[in-house]
Amino acid sequence: MSLGRRLVRVASPLAALGVWQLLTSLDVNLWLRFEQFPTVVEVASALADRIGTEAYWQDLGHSLRRIALGFLLAAVLGVAAGTAVARSRWAADVLGPLVEVVRPIPAIALVPVAILLLPTNEQGIVFITCAAALFPVLVSTRHAVRALDPAWEEAVLTLGGGRARVLFSVVLPGSLPGIFGGLSVGIGVAWICVISAEMISGEYGVGYRTWQDYTVVDYPGVFVGMATIGVLGRLTSTAVEALGRRVTAWLPRPAERGTDVPSRAPGSPADAAPTRTAVVVPVPEKEPVP
Amino acid sequence: MSAAVSPPTAAPPTGAELALHGARLGHPDGAAVSGPVALRIAPGELLTVVGPSGCGKTTLLRTLAGLLPPLEGRVTQDGEPVRRPGADRALVFQHDALLPWRSVRANVELPLAIRRVPRAVRRATAEEWLERVGLAGHAHKLPGRLSGGQRQRVQLARALAGRPRAVLMDEPFGALDATTRAGMQDLLVEILRGTGATVVFVTHDVDEALHLGDRVALFASGEVLDVPHPRARDARHLPATEALRRHVLDSL
Numbered sequence: 001m002s003l004g005r006r007l008v009r010v011a012s013p014l015a016a017l018g019v020w021q022l023l024t025s026l027d028v029n030l031w032l033r034f035e036q037f038p039t040v041v042e043v044a045s046a047l048a049d050r051i052g053t054e055a056y057w058q059d060l061g062h063s064l065r066r067i068a069l070g071f072l073l074a075a076v077l078g079v080a081a082g083t084a085v086a087r088s089r090w091a092a093d094v095l096g097p098l099v100e101v102v103r104p105i106p107a108i109a110l111v112p113v114a115i116l117l118l119p120t121n122e123q124g125i126v127f128i129t130c131a132a133a134l135f136p137v138l139v140s141t142r143h144a145v146r147a148l149d150p151a152w153e154e155a156v157l158t159l160g161g162g163r164a165r166v167l168f169s170v171v172l173p174g175s176l177p178g179i180f181g182g183l184s185v186g187i188g189v190a191w192i193c194v195i196s197a198e199m200i201s202g203e204y205g206v207g208y209r210t211w212q213d214y215t216v217v218d219y220p221g222v223f224v225g226m227a228t229i230g231v232l233g234r235l236t237s238t239a240v241e242a243l244g245r246r247v248t249a250w251l252p253r254p255a256e257r258g259t260d261v262p263s264r265a266p267g268s269p270a271d272a273a274p275t276r277t278a279v280v281v282p283v284p285e286k287e288p289v290p
Numbered sequence: 291m292s293a294a295v296s297p298p299t300a301a302p303p304t305g306a307e308l309a310l311h312g313a314r315l316g317h318p319d320g321a322a323v324s325g326p327v328a329l330r331i332a333p334g335e336l337l338t339v340v341g342p343s344g345c346g347k348t349t350l351l352r353t354l355a356g357l358l359p360p361l362e363g364r365v366t367q368d369g370e371p372v373r374r375p376g377a378d379r380a381l382v383f384q385h386d387a388l389l390p391w392r393s394v395r396a397n398v399e400l401p402l403a404i405r406r407v408p409r410a411v412r413r414a415t416a417e418e419w420l421e422r423v424g425l426a427g428h429a430h431k432l433p434g435r436l437s438g439g440q441r442q443r444v445q446l447a448r449a450l451a452g453r454p455r456a457v458l459m460d461e462p463f464g465a466l467d468a469t470t471r472a473g474m475q476d477l478l479v480e481i482l483r484g485t486g487a488t489v490v491f492v493t494h495d496v497d498e499a500l501h502l503g504d505r506v507a508l509f510a511s512g513e514v515l516d517v518p519h520p521r522a523r524d525a526r527h528l529p530a531t532e533a534l535r536r537h538v539l540d541s542l
Contacts, residue, residue: 151387158355159401159452160377169400173391250391250432
């Protein structure tokens with residue numbers, strides 16, 4: 001990335017923080033009212049205080065554990081169900097209608113279901129997180145599996161491969177790009193739902209703490225919670241994206257295709273090296289014709 | 291149907307005999323293809339099938355491979371009905387069907403991995419085949435890094451590494467330029483030597499069919515003709531070859 005672009009990327013959030021600080025420290029009231037709104041400095045000092053406490057890290061750990069469990073469950077179930085629906089008519093008939101009916105229900109609306117079904121609140125939160133991330137993963141997997149090049153499967157079949165071989169050597173690796181599309185969406189939705197669920201029924205956790213701060217009118221504390229959620233979300237989705245790029249390194253590069261490939265991370269070593277070796281070791285492409 | 295000619299390249303009689311008996315070919319939910327009804331491909335022979343693009347030659351290969359059941363009639367290998375695809379009949383695709391996430395070597399190792407050949411043997415065999423197709427230095431590359439001609443060579447290596455008894459080739463050189471194509475034909479002849487495999491080679495290029503085949507099958511009529519000088523480049527302009535070319539061109 002060029003220096004100019006880096007500068008813009010740093011300057012844009014800084015400018016937003018500056019505007020926020022100005023509006024709140026001057027107590028601007030132009031229809032939007034900033035008198036009660038905490039200033040950036042207040043939020044920053046609240047954050048500095050919280051980071052030193054054990055409670056902050058405990059909350060963070062609780063939220064992270066919930067999302068990790070819920071998201072991993074959703075990933076496994078979503079990939080399995082999506083593949084089954086795409087590959088088997090029987091699974092499509094049994095699961096397809098069910099999925100389409102349950103999918104539009106917001107995961108957070110499943111709180112009563114979670115309370116009725118599961119013994120503990122903790123499990124309820126994981127359940128809701130999982131339900132939220134499940135459908136993006138399932139639907140993306142289904143599409144990716146259906147879009148596979150049939151020649152890949154036929155090639156493996158005519159080399160003697162059976163169903164299991166096709167599944168593990170063609171279907172799963174071939175649909176990884178689509179699966180990771182679903183996982184990227186899923187991790188975002190999972191954060192929204194884990195925080196919401198914590199606000200409703202949690203003990204500990206970033207969402208729970210944020211809501212607590214709100215009920216005791218600790219507005220800087222609320223913003224500390226929001227900032228924490230933002231940073232955690234960013235980190236986890238970056239991790240998912242990075243893993244996705246790693247396992248789909250075989251996709252054509254932007255230079256060869258369009259620009260829609262999510263593989264333009266600066267400094268990704270896989271990007272340039274193989275092309276260079278291809279140039280260094282020229283091999284005669286054409287055999288001489290007798 | 292004319293008698294099979296045993297090709298000079300096939301030493302051991304390991305090739306499969308493939309045959310269509312009263313077969314009507316086509317997709318289950320589509321129209322039938324007006325292809326050959328009865329056909330016998332002798333063990334170890336190289337049969338080329340010519341016909342215009344889109345006439346259903348691919349359907350014939352997919353049926354022989356066992357990927358597609360015939361609408362009527364039977365398909366047999368050594369007299370036994372073909373019911374499903376298997377390692378005996380490898381298919382080489384027109385557009386490369388290499389798995390793009392596997393390295394060139396891992397692609398060539400695939401038929402051996404499927405057969406649970408030990409890793410060391412697998413690797414050695416793959417290296418050997420890559421050497422034979424002139425890609426020894428490319429084993430670690432992903433298929434996306436290779437040219438079209440190189441990818442087709444990897445496909446050849448992958449198809450042959452599993453020691454299939456028949457190789458079904460669907461216009462494998464159709465997308466290549468003329469020079470590369472001639473080189474690939476020579477390479478194919480070279481690497482088939484000693485495998486003994488029966489080959490069915492589908493093409494719309496009459497010259498390619500006349501050069502490579504022991505016999506040429508005309509797709510639409512099902513007529514099978516002996517090639518006077520198989521795989522001899524300098525026999526192109528001999529009268530017998532010219533006569534056959536005219537006959538084939540007239541019938542297309």
